[in-house]
Amino acid sequence: MNILPEKDIAEIETEEGKKTSPHRARLMLLAKLALTGGMLALVFARIDFAEMASRLRNLPPVNVLFAFVLLNVAQCLSALRMRYYFSVAGWRFAWRFTVAIYYVGALFNLVLPGGISGDGYKAWFLKRNLGVPLGLAVRRMLSERANGLFFLLLYALILLLLSPLSDNLPGGKTLLALGIPGLVACYLVSIRLVMKELPRTALGASRFSAASQLLIALSALPVFLGMGADTGQISDYVALFLISSVITILPISVGGAGVREMTFLYGGSLLHLDVELGIAASLAFFAMQAATSLVGFVFLKRLNALAAEQRTLLEKTP
Secondary structure (H helix, E strand, O other): OOOOOHHHHHHHHHHHOOOOOHHHHHHHHHHHHHHHHHHHHHHHHHOOHHHHHHHHHOOOHHHHHHHHHHHHHHHHHHHHHHHHHHHHOOOOOOHHHHHHHHHHHHHHHHHOOOOOOHHHHHHHHHHHHHOOOHHHHHHHHHHHHHHHHHHHHHHHHHHHHHOHHHHOOOOHHHHHHHHHHHHHHHHHHHHHHOOOOOHHHHHHHHHHHHHHHHHHHHHHHHHHHHOOOOHHHHHHHHHHHHHHHHHOOOOOOOOOOOHHHHHHHHHHHHOOOOHHHHHHHHHHHHHHHHHHHHOHHHHHOOHHHHHHHHHHHHHHOO
């Protein structure tokens, strides 16, 4: 699916430093599709497909709607996190423009061909329409992504620490408890050395990430509970969901499909969870996140107009 002119795609690839020919871009997309299909085929061959499909069919629509609303509120909070990072650098964006470009970026993560990323599109768009230096835009987006990733991992570690299963692993609770300060230290060192970011900047962004990722974790509850998950294991299901969300950042499949299912296939077995339920839930999450990304179509036609308004506001700002 191609919703950008080829000249714009070529320019984005150049800005991202990964200029590819149309032929190679098609091959990359085909490779992603093949890998996605291969992972899903492997997963479906290893589980009771009828049981998994039954879990999906019996998921109450009201639970899906509730989870979808939570995901979209989380998306808006993530957009405000991006707005905060740019405001620290002296670029003050209107909230409407920020939410719009964030949704369009999520859309392009899903539908653009080859290796083009939604963040690459956003950096290119900000440079072309508002004059934001490309290097600054890329660093700000890396910073806000890293901040969100930190809270995903932090919540996953906390949930695993609270899990009864951690008592059954030799030194499990100790390792998980040590993992939390270790994660904090790694994050602070990486933002300082790699992104040249001050800790107080990360602290200011943390209120958005903490709320956003908490809502993402909470969005998993109506799905797992609606499929009949054991309430005594719910923290394990949500922790695995958060871990799978981190792994789907790897650009090896279409929209993360297949990667999350593989995580539940092997991670669910390790944690003694209902694997069919976990994989059914992962497919439901993929559908809801894809639907959330497709909301970007609503903003796509308005983005240039919103950018023009934003440009006027920046010109008036002393």
